[in-house]
Amino acid sequence: xxxxxxxxxxxxxxxxxxxxxxxxxxxxxxxxxxxxxxxxxxxxxxxxxxxxxxxxxxxxxxxxxxxxxxxxxxxxxxxxxxxxxxxxxxxxxxxxxxxxxxxxxxxxxxxxxxxxxxxxxxxxxxxxxxxxxxxxxxxxxxxxxxxxxxxxxxxxxxxxxxxxxxxxxxxxxxxxxxxxxxxxxxxxxxxxxxxxxxxxxxxxxxxxxxxxxxxxxxxxxxxxxxxxxxxxxxxxxxxxxxxxxxxxxxxxxxxxxxxxxxxxxxxxxxxxxxxxxxxxxxxxxxxxxxxxxxxxxxxxxxxxxxxxxxxxxxxxxxxxxxxxxxxxxxxxxxxxxxxxxxxxxxxxxxxxxxxxxxxxxxxxxxxxxxxxxxxx
Numbered sequence: 001x002x003x004x005x006x007x008x009x010x011x012x013x014x015x016x017x018x019x020x021x022x023x024x025x026x027x028x029x030x031x032x033x034x035x036x037x038x039x040x041x042x043x044x045x046x047x048x049x050x051x052x053x054x055x056x057x058x059x060x061x062x063x064x065x066x067x068x069x070x071x072x073x074x075x076x077x078x079x080x081x082x083x084x085x086x087x088x089x090x091x092x093x094x095x096x097x098x099x100x101x102x103x104x105x106x107x108x109x110x111x112x113x114x115x116x117x118x119x120x121x122x123x124x125x126x127x128x129x130x131x132x133x134x135x136x137x138x139x140x141x142x143x144x145x146x147x148x149x150x151x152x153x154x155x156x157x158x159x160x161x162x163x164x165x166x167x168x169x170x171x172x173x174x175x176x177x178x179x180x181x182x183x184x185x186x187x188x189x190x191x192x193x194x195x196x197x198x199x200x201x202x203x204x205x206x207x208x209x210x211x212x213x214x215x216x217x218x219x220x221x222x223x224x225x226x227x228x229x230x231x232x233x234x235x236x237x238x239x240x241x242x243x244x245x246x247x248x249x250x251x252x253x254x255x256x257x258x259x260x261x262x263x264x265x266x267x268x269x270x271x272x273x274x275x276x277x278x279x280x281x282x283x284x285x286x287x288x289x290x291x292x293x294x295x296x297x298x299x300x301x302x303x304x305x306x307x308x309x310x311x312x313x314x315x316x317x318x319x320x321x322x323x324x325x326x327x328x329x330x331x332x333x334x335x336x337x338x339x340x341x342x343x344x345x346x347x348x349x350x351x352x353x354x355x356x357x358x359x360x361x362x363x364x365x366x367x368x369x370x371x372x373x374x375x376x
Contacts (some may be wrong), residue, residue, distance in 0.1 A: 011046050017242030018042050018052060021368065025061055050125040054240065060084040062240030063117050063248070066368040068331075072344035074320050074356070075252050077327040082115045082250070091121040093192040096130050097202035100137055100190055100234070100249060104208040107230050107251050111210065113313035116232075117250035122243050130247045131373070133191035133199060134168055137232040137249050138209055141179070141186040142166035160184055164269055177201045184270070185211070185226050190234075192247075212310045214264075216302040223275055227259050227303070229312045233370070240368040250370070253313040255320050260300035261348040272299060300349055317347035321354035339364045 019039055026035040045052040054062065068079040085106070087099050099118055107116040121129040142165040161169070161184050172189050173179060180186025187209055193199035214225035230251050238248035264270045273295045277284050280298060282291035307314035315323075324345065328338045340361035351357050 011050060014051070014242040015043055015046050017367075018046070021062065021241030022058075024065075025058060029057075029061060051122075051243065054243065056086055059086060059088075059119060059240070062368045063119065063238060063250070066238055066240065066370050067115075067250075069339070069366040069369050071339050071341040071363065071365060073252075074255065074324045074345050074347075075315070076338075077323045077330070078115055078252065082117060085116065085118040087118050087120050088122065088245075091130055091194055093130060093194050093197065093200055094202065096120055096132070096192050096194070096247060097190050100132070100202075101205055101208040103249060104137060104204070104230055104232065107232065108208075108210045111229065111310065111312040113230060113251070113253035115250075115252045117238070117248055119238060119245050120247040122245045128195040129245065130192060130194040132234040132247050132249065133171065133193070134188060135165075135233070135235045137190065137234045137251075138204070138228040138230060139165050139168070139188050140184070141169040141172075141188050143169065143179075143182065161186060162263075162269060171199075172201050175199060175201045177203075187228075210312070212306050212312055214302050214306045215309075216298065217305045219279060219298075219302075222279060222302060223272070225264065225272070225302075227263065229254075229307075231258065235372070236370040237373050238368070239371055246373060248370075253315065254307070255315050255317055255347070256300055256304045256307070257317045257347050257349045260303040261296060264303075265296055265299060296349060317349060318354055321347065321356040325355055337362055337364075339366060 019042075022035045022039055022042065042052045063084050064079050064082045067073065067082055068076055070076065083106075085099075085103060090096055090099055099120070103116060103118040107114050123129045140162045142162045143160040144166070159166075160182060165188060168188060168191060171191055175191065177189050187204060189201040189203045191199050191201055210229040211226045212229055214222070214227060216222035231254050232249045232251035234247070234249035236248070238245040238250075262269065264272045273292050274284060276295040276299050277291045280291075280295060282294060283289040284291050304314060304316055324340075331338045338361075341363060342359075342361050345356050345361065347354055347356075
């Protein structure tokens with residue numbers, strides 16, 4: 001009698017997750033061959049190596065499906081349009097940085113923003129994949145008090161730049177970054193590591209970063225502001241069939257409220273509502289004047305106006321809310337439920353005036369998915 005080899009628990013779990021993914025892939029993709037032979041090959045590869053390798057088609061489908069499964073994203077109507085740059089052979093940090101710049105150039109597309117993901121080497125037993133410490137490929141530095149000269153956009157704040165990025169800014173400075181010009185909009189370098197090597201900084205080339213100057217259609221003395229065109233999330237792991245791709249930056253395009261009602265308006269971010277209210281001559285001594293509401297609307301008008309004038313893709317929260325309901329209906333016709341997180345789907349401006357407000361949503365989390373890195 002031949003001795004039996006015990007299946008390692010980790011291998012059994014990975015095999016189960018791989019099988020679940022492959023069966024869904026085969027069921028949804030008409031071009032996919034029957035899963036039998038493929039599943040047998042995956043089981044054998046896991047038994048031999050403790051992991052397995054996705055085909056290019058499986059990777060592309062998994063990345064798109066992860067977008068479809070993103071409970072916090074209102075823009076999922078376009079999930080099938082995601083372009084996938086397969087860079088799984090890239091693990092060295094300097095090359096990761098070069099590919100991130102290439103990603104931004106391709107995604108920017110002269111202002112006609114393309115949904116895009118670049119997938120780098122996965123985690124493998126004993127060989128972790130690369131990691132990008134930045135929350136997004138393009139973010140602005142956050143400095144403490146006394147750094148740089150005061151500017152109109154920061155005169156009511158004690159700090160410069162984006163306070164949310166104070167931690168990654170401190171990390172970059174500690175790693176040798178010399179800092180920017182000390183403005184409110186200094187583009188941070190990428191902080192990339194490939195364990196066991198220590199993280200290093202890599203500056204983005206100027207031609208990879210498209211920025212839009214924010215002006216108001218009716219107020220010529222509006223504060224001098226700007227924002228970057230491509231919201232490329234880079235700190236989340238792409239998980240497909242039990243495999244983790246820890247560096248997989250991806251982007252769609254902006255909805256105006258992400259910039260005008262959050263990034264520039266939140267009290268713990270740029271906190272610009274008092275500045276805008278001052279320019280509008282609003283009474284900020286009482287909530288009854290609704291000065292915050294009025295300033296918020298005008299800031300969001302400025303964002304949409306500026307992106308349109310620059311020819312850069314952006315959507316508004318009313319249009320995108322209608323499109324999200326169209327996505328739900330389309331998925332329902334295919335027999336699929338759409339999960340969502342109400343607190344993220346409802347826009348942060350005029351929420352009750354949008355059709356996504358007056359609904360309840362299933363909150364089930366499905367895989368494949370974009371997830372935050374597990375600690376440990």
